[in-house]
Amino acid sequence: MKEKMVVQGFADNVDARNRKAMIWHVLFQASTIVGIIALIALMLNIINGAFGYVAYEARVDPDTLAVDGTSIEDQSKEQLVSLLQATLSRGAYNTLDKAKSFADRSREEVYQLVVERIVKPQVVQVWNLWQSLTQADAIRATVAQDHPEAELEFVSWLNADFVRRPQTSESLTAGVRTAILGSLWTILFTILLAFPIGVGAAIYLEEYASDNWLNRIIQTNINNLAGVPSIIYGILGLAIFVRTLEPLTSGEVFGLVDPSTANGRTVLSAGLTLGLLVLPIIIINAQEAIRAVPRSLRNASFGVGATKWQTVWSHVLPTALPGILTGTILAVSRAIGETAPLVVVGASTAISFDPNSPFSKFTTLPIQIYQWTSRPQDEFRSLAAAAILVLLVLLLSLNASAILIRNRFSRRM
Amino acid sequence: MTANNHSDHQYVMETHDLDIYYGSFKAVTDVNMKVERNKVTAIIGPSGCGKSTLLRAFNRMNELYAGTSIKGQVMFYGEDIYARDVDPVEVRYRIGMVFQKPNPFPKSIYENIAWTARIHGYKGKMDELVEGALKQAALWDEVKDKLHQSGLSLSGGQQQRLCIARAISIKPEVILMDEPASALDPIATLKIEELMQELKKQYTIVIVTHNMQQAARASDYTAMMMLSGEGERSGTVIEFDVTNRIFTNPKDKRTEDYVTGRFG
Numbered sequence: 001m002k003e004k005m006v007v008q009g010f011a012d013n014v015d016a017r018n019r020k021a022m023i024w025h026v027l028f029q030a031s032t033i034v035g036i037i038a039l040i041a042l043m044l045n046i047i048n049g050a051f052g053y054v055a056y057e058a059r060v061d062p063d064t065l066a067v068d069g070t071s072i073e074d075q076s077k078e079q080l081v082s083l084l085q086a087t088l089s090r091g092a093y094n095t096l097d098k099a100k101s102f103a104d105r106s107r108e109e110v111y112q113l114v115v116e117r118i119v120k121p122q123v124v125q126v127w128n129l130w131q132s133l134t135q136a137d138a139i140r141a142t143v144a145q146d147h148p149e150a151e152l153e154f155v156s157w158l159n160a161d162f163v164r165r166p167q168t169s170e171s172l173t174a175g176v177r178t179a180i181l182g183s184l185w186t187i188l189f190t191i192l193l194a195f196p197i198g199v200g201a202a203i204y205l206e207e208y209a210s211d212n213w214l215n216r217i218i219q220t221n222i223n224n225l226a227g228v229p230s231i232i233y234g235i236l237g238l239a240i241f242v243r244t245l246e247p248l249t250s251g252e253v254f255g256l257v258d259p260s261t262a263n264g265r266t267v268l269s270a271g272l273t274l275g276l277l278v279l280p281i282i283i284i285n286a287q288e289a290i291r292a293v294p295r296s297l298r299n300a301s302f303g304v305g306a307t308k309w310q311t312v313w314s315h316v317l318p319t320a321l322p323g324i325l326t327g328t329i330l331a332v333s334r335a336i337g338e339t340a341p342l343v344v345v346g347a348s349t350a351i352s353f354d355p356n357s358p359f360s361k362f363t364t365l366p367i368q369i370y371q372w373t374s375r376p377q378d379e380f381r382s383l384a385a386a387a388i389l390v391l392l393v394l395l396l397s398l399n400a401s402a403i404l405i406r407n408r409f410s411r412r413m
Numbered sequence: 414m415t416a417n418n419h420s421d422h423q424y425v426m427e428t429h430d431l432d433i434y435y436g437s438f439k440a441v442t443d444v445n446m447k448v449e450r451n452k453v454t455a456i457i458g459p460s461g462c463g464k465s466t467l468l469r470a471f472n473r474m475n476e477l478y479a480g481t482s483i484k485g486q487v488m489f490y491g492e493d494i495y496a497r498d499v500d501p502v503e504v505r506y507r508i509g510m511v512f513q514k515p516n517p518f519p520k521s522i523y524e525n526i527a528w529t530a531r532i533h534g535y536k537g538k539m540d541e542l543v544e545g546a547l548k549q550a551a552l553w554d555e556v557k558d559k560l561h562q563s564g565l566s567l568s569g570g571q572q573q574r575l576c577i578a579r580a581i582s583i584k585p586e587v588i589l590m591d592e593p594a595s596a597l598d599p600i601a602t603l604k605i606e607e608l609m610q611e612l613k614k615q616y617t618i619v620i621v622t623h624n625m626q627q628a629a630r631a632s633d634y635t636a637m638m639m640l641s642g643e644g645e646r647s648g649t650v651i652e653f654d655v656t657n658r659i660f661t662n663p664k665d666k667r668t669e670d671y672v673t674g675r676f677g
Contacts, residue, residue: 306529
């Protein structure tokens with residue numbers, strides 16, 4: 001381009017301005033890259049833990065338990081029960097029977113018990129994925145030398161059985177079914193509480209509340225509540241749901257008390273506590289979405305003689321819904337990952353029965369992960385890594401379904 | 414409000430000493446004007462003189478803006494629409510409004526009209542009502558094959574006519590139009606103006622416009638608004654007369670300056 005004539009008082013600084021813009025451009029790009037690197041490191045770390053060689057020794061060789069050439073894997077439930085009865089002490093057998101009578105247990109559950117109580121495979125050492133891939137020969141040599149009895153196997157700690165099996169104390173037979181179901185039950189009550197109340201409060205605050213000191217205080221407090229540490233909600237939940245409302249949250253008033261749960265430490269209490277935790281987030285996001293509905297749309301509705309409610313229901317809410325759902329997705333994602341408040345509310349550390357009602361004892365995936373990572377043995381860290389992958393998949397699939405619903409609503413308009 | 418039987422009233426709406434406030438700021442002062450039945454009454458004046466504010470006070474739309482209040486009276490067939498026992502929803506039902514920016518609902522063309530009729534409890538044949546309203550708004554031929562497409566898929570001019578169809582579908586007695594053609598091109602503007610001539614046979618129209626040719630062409634009466642007063646200036650109607658006289662023989666010097674383009 002032909003050089004611009006220099007006008008007095010103006011500097012010829014286009015190049016300098018472009019250079020400055022370039023520096024910012026690079027800085028912003030660098031921050032994005034740092035974030036991505038952190039994310040990749042996290043994923044690699046988890047995957048590294050979730051796969052690898054494991055060496056284990058069985059206390060009782062399963063082959064010796066075969067009856068008439070039928071290995072225990074193929075035996076009937078009755079055969080397995082009698083095996084347990086014969087091998088375990090009377091006391092131990094009765095305790096198991098009392099926890100859940102053998103008549104009620106499925107064959108699969110009884111088989112698990114046989115493996116756990118009689119075969120007792122013990123992990124002697126685990127290696128992570130990186131070690132397993134790079135030092136396979138050294139690992140084989142070590143096992144052959146140090147643990148000649150042990151079997152060495154490359155396992156994916158994350159597998160179908162892991163997802164299907166209930167929680168146990170043995171690393172080789174532990175699963176996360178109890179925790180997955182616990183998380184799903186809990187989150188169900190969280191959504192049931194927080195979504196309608198949150199959206200309702202947002203509608204009230206945006207559409208009906210007048211701008212006076214009382215409503216401003218309410219608004220400020222909602223904003224502050226969104227930043228309150230989650231453990232404090234746990235204490236609140238403990239005081240209100242577990243203690244004060246115990247007759248309700250334990251199911252006593254409905255005559256549905258779970259015999260193993262003599263108090264309010266139930267799925268319901270946990271769900272309601274997490275509901276309170278995410279309520280301010282849902283309110284704030286829903287308010288933003290409602291506020292973003294253009295005035296012209298409200299005018300159009302009022303201008304044809306619609307009432308406030310008709311305007312809100314037919315125009316404001318449908319238009320705001322994608323935004324409201326986005327906020328809810330974020331809030332529910334946070335609730336699924338919460339651990340601290342549930343520890344306070346009283347998540348069970350070891351239960352092997354699926355939650356089957358709002359009044360069941362429960363554990364959730366993050367609680368399970370926390371339990372496993374705090375164990376000293378290496379193999380539990382591998383289990384934790386696998387459980388984290390399950391949690392991520394659960395979270396992503398819940399989000400994906402919420403996004404599908406949201407897009408369906410957006411397309412209708 | 415009383416029933417829809419006012420054949421003895423020549424003036425559909427009247428204002429008496431109307432002041433309009435935003436908080437403590439007096440935006441419009443002392444307006445006295447009459448809106449004659451089956452005529453088009455235009456409100457003209459420079460930007461920021463309170464034309465739209467005045468228009469919104471005619472069907473209590475101003476109440477949707479926080480902090481607004483009025484003094485004086487706005488009479489509709491001899492009844493004050495701001496009286497304590499009058500429901501603003503009913504006021505807006507009977508005094509419809511078309512806005513500056515076309516604002517169809519984000520629904521289908523059909524639903525734009527059907528929803529409006531339905532909220533007022535319309536129980537008749539919906540297809541006929543929709544067709545009738547669209548025909549009256551001179552839009553039927555352009556949209557009859559795509560009634561179930563979104564109202565937002567139409568062009569600006571078509572959207573505005575859809576808004577007019579929506580407004581007249583519930584048979585209001587007065588239609589307030591707030592610069593209905595200001596966002597449209599000259600051809601779409603012409604269509605809206607022709608439409609107004611057609612509509613005034615059945616309805617009474619009050620229109621705010623920036624466009625003086627439009628007021629001169631399309632209106633029967635014109636109210637000239639301007640900021641006046643010392644200190645904090647407030648909009649008021651400085652002259653209200655038959656349109657022809659406003660444009661050819663105004664009494665007020667400021668009106669003459671404005672309509673001849675020497676001012677504003």
